[in-house]
Amino acid sequence: MARLPFREDLAGLKPYGAPQLDVPVLLNVNENPFAPSAELVADIARRVSEAAKGLNRYPERDAVELRGALSEYLAEESGVRLPWEQIWAANGSNEIMLHILQAFAGPGRVVASFLPSYSMYPEYARDTFSSWVAGKRNPDFSINLDEVNRVFNDYRPAVVLLASPNNPTGTALDSDELIAILDASQGMGPRIGSEATSPIIVVDEAYGEFRREGVASALELLDRYPNLIVSRTMSKAFGAAGLRLGYMAASREIIDQIMVVRLPYHLSAVTQATALAALDHRSALKQQVQLLREERDQLATDLASLGLDTAPSDANFVMFGTFDNRSAVWQGLLDRGVLIREVGPAGWLRVSVGTPEENQRFMTALKEVLGR
Ligand SMILES: *Cc1c(COP(=O)(O)O)cnc(C)c1O
Numbered sequence: 001m002a003r004l005p006f007r008e009d010l011a012g013l014k015p016y017g018a019p020q021l022d023v024p025v026l027l028n029v030n031e032n033p034f035a036p037s038a039e040l041v042a043d044i045a046r047r048v049s050e051a052a053k054g055l056n057r058y059p060e061r062d063a064v065e066l067r068g069a070l071s072e073y074l075a076e077e078s079g080v081r082l083p084w085e086q087i088w089a090a091n092g093s094n095e096i097m098l099h100i101l102q103a104f105a106g107p108g109r110v111v112a113s114f115l116p117s118y119s120m121y122p123e124y125a126r127d128t129f130s131s132w133v134a135g136k137r138n139p140d141f142s143i144n145l146d147e148v149n150r151v152f153n154d155y156r157p158a159v160v161l162l163a164s165p166n167n168p169t170g171t172a173l174d175s176d177e178l179i180a181i182l183d184a185s186q187g188m189g190p191r192i193g194s195e196a197t198s199p200i201i202v203v204d205e206a207y208g209e210f211r212r213e214g215v216a217s218a219l220e221l222l223d224r225y226p227n228l229i230v231s232r233t234m235s236k237a238f239g240a241a242g243l244r245l246g247y248m249a250a251s252r253e254i255i256d257q258i259m260v261v262r263l264p265y266h267l268s269a270v271t272q273a274t275a276l277a278a279l280d281h282r283s284a285l286k287q288q289v290q291l292l293r294e295e296r297d298q299l300a301t302d303l304a305s306l307g308l309d310t311a312p313s314d315a316n317f318v319m320f321g322t323f324d325n326r327s328a329v330w331q332g333l334l335d336r337g338v339l340i341r342e343v344g345p346a347g348w349l350r351v352s353v354g355t356p357e358e359n360q361r362f363m364t365a366l367k368e369v370l371g372r
Pocket of ligand 1: 094166206232235236246247
């Protein structure tokens with residue numbers, strides 16, 4: 001029999017994914033360590049039963065009620081009020097990114113980012129048949145404006161992906177840096193005929209809620225830059241990684257263009273009902289986020305007291321190092337029931353912020369492994 005016509009550029013590639021191992025302390029994929037409250041679980045059950053009564057029908061295609069609730073949440077979280085028409089929701093920010101690249105990138109177009117950054121970005125580019133260009137960050141993992149300008153001039157990217165706070169380093173962009181990038185981006189996208197375009201600048205704020213005091217959200221710049229998209233997710237601070245709900249804020253024009261490529265009925269009635277229930281309980285979230293930020297800062301202090309380097313973090317994880325053999329440190333922790341992530345530049349490891357008890361267990365295990 002003849003072989004299958006699997007795309008040649010995908011031959012030999014493995015599906016993406018961090019190891020999912022069953023160990024007592026899971027600090028590897030930046031989840032919120034606190035399970036939903038009993039009250040939230042009951043509310044989800046109630047909302048989902050209600051949705052189940054209409055499950056013979058397709059879901060509300062444009063998720064208007066959910067987009068309204070997300071807009072309300074963003075207004076409370078960042079002080080930026082946007083109409084629901086400027087919000088779009090999908091199955092995780094993974095799908096949000098795919099929608100963005102399907103609408104704005106594709107064959108003959110360039111998607112760019114600055115490394116180290118999120119390891120899924122080149123995969124989104126590959127899956128949408130876009131070219132991938134990776135610029136470099138500064139040695140302290142901040143964005144280098146000269147490098148950004150070089151990428152604009154050499155490649156005229158259609159989409160630029162900037163995670164802030166960045167994964168795996170935790171580095172946030174400050175608003176002056178972002179304004180400089182947005183100003184430099186004007187007219188630097190791919191030409192359409194003889195017309196200049198501005199590239200879509202995506203600020204991926206998956207960890208936005210954990211940013212430190214005084215760090216602004218890119219949401220504040222939306223009304224000034226029509227080529228800006230801010231992406232968010234309920235997977236991290238919101239404690240709902242299992243839900244698969246990501247969303248973005250942008251101009252109405254961008255949202256209307258994105259809607260052309262979305263699959264019909266992409267967001268199930270069950271997902272919409274669950275997300276609405278979780279959003280109703282958002283006030284309980286603030287305290288959790290505050291506790292996790294304090295634990296993050298404590299973790300960074302504790303790691304430094306062992307003589308380790310840490311990258312300053314605005315997220316719910318800390319990248320630390322450096323080790324000649326980071327795999328051995330990772331394995332030593334795993335042997336002691338603590339799973340972290342071997343990711344990032346050579347020699348570094350990344351640990352997610354857990355509950356105070358989990359962080360304690362991590363530190364105890366690490367001291368043993370390092371003999372310090
Ligand atoms: C975890 C993460 C996301 C979230 O992806 P979801 O599909 O919403 O779970 C997005 N961007 C970055 C940089 C992340 O680390």
